[in-house]
Amino acid sequence: MILDRFRIDGQVAVVTGAGRGLGAAIAVAFAEAGADVVIAARTESQLDEVAERVAAAGKRAHTVAADLSDPDATAALAATAVDQFGRLDIVVNNVGGAMPCPLLDTTPDALVQAFNFNVTNAHALIRAAVPRIIDTAGGGSIVNITSTMGRLPGRAFAAYGTAKAALAHYTRLAALDLNPRIRVNAIAPGSILTSALEIVASNDAMRTELEAKTPLHTLGDPEDIAAAALYLVSPAGRYVTGKVLEPDGGLIAPNLDLPIPDL
Known part of the structure; x- marks a missing residue:
């Protein structure tokens, strides 16, 4: 049965940013x-709410409330998976983000912070996870959540x-280094109805523009x-x-123009 190929029975996954939105949906x-x-x-x-949904699906969830802007805290999740469940097969680097800001108002520090939150944290967890995936599962899969x-x-x-x-691009480079035992891919979502889009989605005119x-x-x-992650x-x-x-x-251009004037 082709649907059997979408099963991951007996495997253990780490999902960051899993309290709501994409991370919660992926964990469930x-x-x-x-x-x-x-x-x-x-x-x-x-x-805790996501853990209840996991339990309703008949599986176990271990929750970690932590500041995942700290690479050390993020990296520690790999050891937590092995300590709690005895193995690690899958990592999803979902945590990340940065607020929109006009170019000339974007400080060098803001650029560094965005890189660290989105890339350095992912690397820290991958670096900690890979030896544990190899030791406990023999091989596995990593997914990084990027963006359109x-x-x-x-x-x-x-x-x-x-x-x-x-x-x-880190995803492509990591995949080459970790072949053939660990597959590394990314997902670049478009406009998804999460809390990040609440303000836009609640405004009829803005939502209509997004959809159009x-x-x-x-x-x-x-x-x-x-579904893509699975x-x-x-x-x-x-x-x-x-x-x-x-x-x-199917986006080939941004679907919402922020009101930033020409220079």
């Missing part, structure tokens, strides 16, 4: 497909877009990204590595 999807999960985010109450703004030019996204573009400028004329759902980490994606999957509704 993995549980529904048979995996136990270590879920990490800043807010414990949100993690890592490939499309948009005003006010110098820090965020640059960091996400770096993470996309998206070739599929609709916004994405967190489960769209969760494909990449499961046996269904066994022949895919070093790639960036783009579930973005």
Whole structure:
């Protein structure tokens, strides 16, 4: 059965930024497909809600409330997975982000912070996870969450877009280094209905613009990204590595112009 290739029974995954949005949807999807999960985010109450959804799917969740802007805290999740569940097979680097800011208002420190939050943290966890994946599972899969703004030019996204573009290419480089035992891929979502889009989605005019400028004329759902992640980490994606999957509704240009004037 082809659907059996999407099962990850008996595997253990670490998902960062899993208190809500994409991370929560990915963690629950993995549980529904048979995996136990270590879920990490800043807010414990949100993690507890996700853990309840994992338990409802018949699997176990271990929650870690931590400041994941700290690479050491992020890297520690690999050891936590092995301590709690005895193995580690899958890592999803979902935590990240940076606020939009006009180019000339973006300080060098802001650029460094965006790089560290989106790329350095992912590298710290991967570096800690790889030996444990090899030792406990023999091989596995890593997924990095980038963004459509890592490939499309948009005003006010110098820090965020640059960091996400770096993470996309880091994915290709890491895949080459970790072949053939660990596959490394990325997902570059478009406009997904998470808390990050709440303000936009609640404004009828802005939502209409977003949808009109998206070739599929609709916004994405967190489960769209969760399905992509499950494909990449499961046996269904066994022949895919070093790639960036783009579930973005077909975007070839940004679908919302921020009101940044010409220079």
